[in-house]
Amino acid sequence: MANMAQAIRLALHYAEKNLELKDVFGQDVGAPMGGVFTATQGLETSWNTPLDERGIVGTAMGIALTGDRCVAEIQFCDYIFNTIDLLKIAGNTYWASYGNFSLPLVLMTPVGAGIRGSVYHSHSFDAWASRLAGWKVVMPSTPKDAYGLLLAAIKDPNPVMFLKPKALMRVRGEELIPGEPDNEKTLKSMIDAPVGDRTGWKANWPQVEDFTCEIGKGKVTRSGTDLTVVTYGRHVLMCNEVADQLKQENGTSVEVIDLMSIYPYDWELIKTSVQKTGRVVFVNEDTEVTNFAEHLSYRVTQELFYELMARPKVVAGKNLPGIGLHAELEEASVPQVADIRKEVIEVLKEIP
Amino acid sequence: MPGRQTPIKQKSKSKTKSGSSGLPLSKNQLVKIYDLMVKSRALEERMIKVYKVGEAYFWIGGPGEEAFGVPLGLLANKGQGVDHDWMHLHYRCSATLIAMGMDFKTPLRLIMNKASDKCTGGRNFSNHYAFPEWNVAPVTSPIGVQYSIAIGTAWAQKRNKGKGVTIVTGGDAGSAEGDFASCLIWASRRGNELPMLITVQNNKWGISTHYDDQHGEDHVSDRAQPFKIRNCVINGNDPIESYIRMEEELQYIRKTGKPVVMETTVSRLYGHSSADGANLREGVDCLKEFESLLLKKDIITEKKVKDIKDNYAKEAKQAQIEVRDELDPVASSVWDHYYVNNESGDWRTF
Numbered sequence: 001m002a003n004m005a006q007a008i009r010l011a012l013h014y015a016e017k018n019l020e021l022k023d024v025f026g027q028d029v030g031a032p033m034g035g036v037f038t039a040t041q042g043l044e045t046s047w048n049t050p051l052d053e054r055g056i057v058g059t060a061m062g063i064a065l066t067g068d069r070c071v072a073e074i075q076f077c078d079y080i081f082n083t084i085d086l087l088k089i090a091g092n093t094y095w096a097s098y099g100n101f102s103l104p105l106v107l108m109t110p111v112g113a114g115i116r117g118s119v120y121h122s123h124s125f126d127a128w129a130s131r132l133a134g135w136k137v138v139m140p141s142t143p144k145d146a147y148g149l150l151l152a153a154i155k156d157p158n159p160v161m162f163l164k165p166k167a168l169m170r171v172r173g174e175e176l177i178p179g180e181p182d183n184e185k186t187l188k189s190m191i192d193a194p195v196g197d198r199t200g201w202k203a204n205w206p207q208v209e210d211f212t213c214e215i216g217k218g219k220v221t222r223s224g225t226d227l228t229v230v231t232y233g234r235h236v237l238m239c240n241e242v243a244d245q246l247k248q249e250n251g252t253s254v255e256v257i258d259l260m261s262i263y264p265y266d267w268e269l270i271k272t273s274v275q276k277t278g279r280v281v282f283v284n285e286d287t288e289v290t291n292f293a294e295h296l297s298y299r300v301t302q303e304l305f306y307e308l309m310a311r312p313k314v315v316a317g318k319n320l321p322g323i324g325l326h327a328e329l330e331e332a333s334v335p336q337v338a339d340i341r342k343e344v345i346e347v348l349k350e351i352p
Numbered sequence: 353m354p355g356r357q358t359p360i361k362q363k364s365k366s367k368t369k370s371g372s373s374g375l376p377l378s379k380n381q382l383v384k385i386y387d388l389m390v391k392s393r394a395l396e397e398r399m400i401k402v403y404k405v406g407e408a409y410f411w412i413g414g415p416g417e418e419a420f421g422v423p424l425g426l427l428a429n430k431g432q433g434v435d436h437d438w439m440h441l442h443y444r445c446s447a448t449l450i451a452m453g454m455d456f457k458t459p460l461r462l463i464m465n466k467a468s469d470k471c472t473g474g475r476n477f478s479n480h481y482a483f484p485e486w487n488v489a490p491v492t493s494p495i496g497v498q499y500s501i502a503i504g505t506a507w508a509q510k511r512n513k514g515k516g517v518t519i520v521t522g523g524d525a526g527s528a529e530g531d532f533a534s535c536l537i538w539a540s541r542r543g544n545e546l547p548m549l550i551t552v553q554n555n556k557w558g559i560s561t562h563y564d565d566q567h568g569e570d571h572v573s574d575r576a577q578p579f580k581i582r583n584c585v586i587n588g589n590d591p592i593e594s595y596i597r598m599e600e601e602l603q604y605i606r607k608t609g610k611p612v613v614m615e616t617t618v619s620r621l622y623g624h625s626s627a628d629g630a631n632l633r634e635g636v637d638c639l640k641e642f643e644s645l646l647l648k649k650d651i652i653t654e655k656k657v658k659d660i661k662d663n664y665a666k667e668a669k670q671a672q673i674e675v676r677d678e679l680d681p682v683a684s685s686v687w688d689h690y691y692v693n694n695e696s697g698d699w700r701t702f
């Protein structure tokens with residue numbers, strides 16, 4: 001089974017062969033490294049840029065203006081902030097030019113904590129990204145979804161931000177990507193660059209196939225009837241765990257929704273589920289003040305108020321200036337399984 | 353003022369004919385440039401009036417930059433796709449677009465925010481153009497960003513072996529933004545040099561802050577030197593020098609695929625924008641100077657000068673009168689062109 005880094009690589013390979021993807025670029029994205037998480041190893045169109053995030057985003061916008069497809073990377077989302085005005089412009093170019101110029105580009109960047117990344121390798125960007133009108137924003141939680149969402153992003157005529165939960169880059173999925181060899185070791189020997197000297201190494205790509213996850217659509221990862229959890233990225237795995245625990249312990253039936261797309265988002269999926277359960281908890285790790293989940297929670301209270309059995313809850317990162325390195329500090333800053341569990345139980349217990 | 357060029361000195365290779373006037377351009381070329389400069393000035397002066405009579409919220413534009421802008425528009429390889437030049441312009445480039453063939457109604461619809469404004473649909477300020485059919489990238493207000501975005505079109509031109517080059521303009525104060533440095537760095541990577549004409553229109557001001565308060569370097573173009581980018585300062589108040597030097601530099605870029613940094617001295621004749629009054633100020637008026645030269649050299653007559661000016665002034669006024677009656681944008685259009693193919697971006701519809 002491919003891990004997420006390999007899945008991203010496979011998608012980019014598929015796109016350079018079949019979708020006229022012309023450039024994959026960013027800091028250390030080209031040979032020999034192929035990205036700090038190896039997600040761009042072995043590609044034909046990948047190249048290293050200067051250490052200049054503004055240049056990376058600007059270049060992607062310029063390439064997109066010509067109509068060519070590109071995937072640019074910001075090495076860590078912690079370093080995307082000096083490009084925020086360019087991201088605003090990328091989002092408003094089609095709109096401000098009244099449809100004259102679209103920007104079909106993909107910007108990918110690793111996000112979130114969970115790897116003891118300290119103050120500057122633990123930021124989240126989903127709440128920030130949700131304020132960049134004109135962009136589409138997606139975040140996978142499995143390698144297969146990463147493959148499908150990335151291909152959808154490359155095909156999309158709008159700017160798409162592809163947020164990579166960095167803690168999941170080495171996590172394997174439970175489903176094969178279409179065309180992926182079923183033996184993990186075989187895949188590794190085909191597409192992972194050797195340690196040490198890589199001159200002369202070339203990937204031996206498997207015949208992966210077209211597969212897309214529609215942007216704007218989420219999915220149910222655990223079905224249930226007592227409470228809905230809406231989440232994305234690495235927290236899908238944690239929320240699944242909480243649902244499994246509660247089911248096993250006392251038969252509580254928690255539905256988990258992996259939103260997959262932050263904008264546009266799958267309101268129908270949330271709505272149908274909350275109408276069924278009457279209880280909802282939103283989980284993500286970006287900071288809690290003006291968090292994207294607050295918008296979803298607001299919408300739930302506006303549109304489904306009389307169907308609710310409990311107050312909706314947002315479980316998010318603490319509103320701290322950063323995330324401390326020590327495990328105690330990191331875990332106290334962003335939602336952990338125990339925190340989610342506690343909040344879910346509280347909402348379950350609430351009597352209207 | 354003679355053009356200064358560092359570090360490479362070379363003679364003019366302009367293919368343009370010397371006329372009997374002793375000037376290095378033909379009479380036809382000189383008259384054409386003059387005509388377009390007048391046309392552009394007439395447009396800007398009309399737009400200032402549009403603002404002053406309350407038919408526009410804001411004016412910003414480029415009167416005083418015609419001697420640079422018109423030659424640029426004439427020399428650009430206009431069209432769509434990588435075989436044509438990409439233009440990343442800022443808000444003072446009306447003269448370039450007039451020289452490329454823009455009519456009067458397009459900028460008037462833009463400044464008057466009409467529904468018929470095809471560049472922005474009534475959404476943006478004056479002189480914020482967007483012309484896909486000419487590779488004119490959307491003009492946007494944040495200062496300097498065009499220098500970063502231009503890297504990408506130049507890269508695509510290079511990768512696709514297109515015949516076009518990328519041309520970028522901006523002000524002297526804006527060169528302090530990181531985007532200008534980004535542009536120099538990305539355009540000059542060894543073996544990956546980009547076909548770009550990187551220009552800076554130096555009017556000595558950024559709103560109210562003088563050049564000397566913002567810069568230690570004598571010339572913005574000096575910053576190209578450590579990157580080994582060919583660079584020069586030209587007199588952007590002289591359309592002949594502008595034309596010849598720009599033609600030469602564009603030839604060099606088209607031939608070598610390498611960048612050039614070109615600084616041009618220009619005037620900000622009506623101040624920064626309507627925010628500081630939009631009134632005529634002291635400063636070299638390139639149009640007046642060029643007109644005197646053409647009259648002195650008998651290239652044009654007083655009568656012809658008057659006719660050209662009157663006609664364009666009339667044409668601009670007529671355009672305003674006609675545009676005035678055009679429809680305004682409707683409120684529901686705010687959601688138009690959120691995503692491509694009319695896909696809705698309004699969360700209420702998700």
Ligand SMILES: Cc1ncc(C[n+]2csc(CCOP(=O)(O)OP(=O)(O)O)c2C)c(N)n1
Pocket residue numbers: 444493494495496522523524525526527555557558559620624
């Ligand atoms: C990033 C940014 N900061 C500030 C402004 C406000 N602003 C508009 S024009 C301008 C001065 C620009 O000066 P210069 O680059 O020399 O160009 P000029 O207007 O003189 O032609 C400023 C500060 C802006 N538009 N964008």
